[in-house]
Amino acid sequence: MKKKLLLLLLISTLFINSCSKNIYKGQFFDLFDTFCEVIFYSTSEEQFTEHALELQAEFEEYSMLYDIYKDYEGLNNLKTVNDNAGIKPVKVDKKIIDLLNYSKKMYKKTDGNVNIAFGSVLKIWHKYREEAERIPTIEELKIANEHTNIDDIIINEAESTVFLRDPEMSIDVGSIGKGFAVEEVSKLIESKERDNILISIGGNVKSIGPKLSGKPWSVGIQNPDTDSEKPYILRVMLDDMSLVTSGDYQRFYMYEGKKYHHIVNKDTLMPSDKFVSVSVLASDSALSDALTTALFNMDFEEGSNLVESMEGVEAVWIKKDKEIIFSSGFEEYVIKE
Known part of the structure; x- marks a missing residue:
C-alpha cells in the first residue's frame, strides 16, 4: 500500500557549526484517515527522503493495524478483532497489544471518559454522520451502550491474542490511536539518535x-x-x-x-x-x-x-x-x- 511522499523545501540553507543543513517538510497522505507532516533537518534532499520514507513506513504500519474500517491482506488488525467479536481470539501484532493495555490504563485514569470499548455507540454516530440526514434515537444509542464494557476486551499476552467476549461490542481507538502511534515512532527516532524533528x-x-x-x-x-x-x-x-x-x-x-x-x-x-x-x-x-x-x-x-x-x-x-x-x-x- 504505497503512498505518495510530497517533499517541500522550506528553508534553503542553515549554517550550524560550519555544517550546511537544509530544513525539509514531507507530507504523507491517507494515514489514520488524515495526513501526516514531518519536518527536520538534513544535509541533502536524498538523505531527508530516505529518513522520511522510513517514518512513512512506520506510520503506515500503525495506521493499518489500528484501522477498524478496512481489511489488509495477510494482516490481522483491529477490524479483524471486531469482526471476530464473540467468535474467537485473534492473534495480533504486539503494537495492538501495547495500545490496548495503555488504553485500559487511561480508562481508569479518566474515570471512563476514554473508552476504546465505546465502538458500538460511536459506530452509530459515524453512520448518521456519513448520511447527514438525521440523528439516532436515544433508544438506539442505549441499546448499543449495553455493549461497551472494557473488561470484555480479553488480552492474552502470552498467546498475543485479543478476544471480544461480547459479540455485539467493537473497539474504536480514535481517541488514542494516533497519539500512541506518534509516541512509539518518536521513541524509535530517538533510539537512532535523531532529533530536531x-x-x-x-x-x-x-x-x-x-x-x-x-x-x-x-x-x-x-x-x-x-x-x-x-x-x-x-x-x-x-x-x-x-x-x-x-x-x-x-x-x-x-x-x-x-x-x-x-x-x-x-x-x-x-x-x-x-x-x-x-x-x-x-x-x-x-x-x-x-x-x-x-x-x-x-x-x-x-x-x-x-x-x-x-x-x-x-x-x-x-x-x-x-x-x-x-x-x-x-x-x-x-x-x-
Whole structure:
C-alpha cells in the first residue's frame, strides 16, 4: 500500500557549526484517515527522503493495524478483532497489544471518559454522520451502550491474542490511536539518535528536541471559528513536548440547525457540548491524545482537577462563548505576539 511522499523545501540553507543543513517538510497522505507532516533537518534532499520514507513506513504500519474500517491482506488488525467479536481470539501484532493495555490504563485514569470499548455507540454516530440526514434515537444509542464494557476486551499476552467476549461490542481507538502511534515512532527516532524533528498527524503534534538553532518549535492551536481570518487562536513553544487538540469543528454534520460532532459523551451518549476545543500539552503524545477526549467530555472543574493532579501536563479549554481558560502552567508555553 504505497503512498505518495510530497517533499517541500522550506528553508534553503542553515549554517550550524560550519555544517550546511537544509530544513525539509514531507507530507504523507491517507494515514489514520488524515495526513501526516514531518519536518527536520538534513544535509541533502536524498538523505531527508530516505529518513522520511522510513517514518512513512512506520506510520503506515500503525495506521493499518489500528484501522477498524478496512481489511489488509495477510494482516490481522483491529477490524479483524471486531469482526471476530464473540467468535474467537485473534492473534495480533504486539503494537495492538501495547495500545490496548495503555488504553485500559487511561480508562481508569479518566474515570471512563476514554473508552476504546465505546465502538458500538460511536459506530452509530459515524453512520448518521456519513448520511447527514438525521440523528439516532436515544433508544438506539442505549441499546448499543449495553455493549461497551472494557473488561470484555480479553488480552492474552502470552498467546498475543485479543478476544471480544461480547459479540455485539467493537473497539474504536480514535481517541488514542494516533497519539500512541506518534509516541512509539518518536521513541524509535530517538533510539537512532535523531532529533530536531517535528511530527504532525491530524491535530497530534510532537517535537523531538528543539529546532537546530536550539530554539523551540512554534506550533499553532487552530481557531475553532473556521470562518475567522485568524487561523490560530494562539501559538505555543514545543521542545520535547506534544500538543494535541480535539474540537467540535473537525468531524461533524448539521441537522436542523445544530452541530453534531464526533466526540460523544459516555453519560448522555450525545456529542459533548461543553467546549468547542480542548488542547493538552505533555511530553507523551499518547497521554495528550487521550486527555483531550476525556477533558472535552468532563465538566471543567473535574477536568481541571485531573490536569492539575498530573505532573508535566497542561491544558487549554475554549468554551462556546469563546472564553479561553488555561491550566496553571499553560501560559508559560504561549508565544506572546
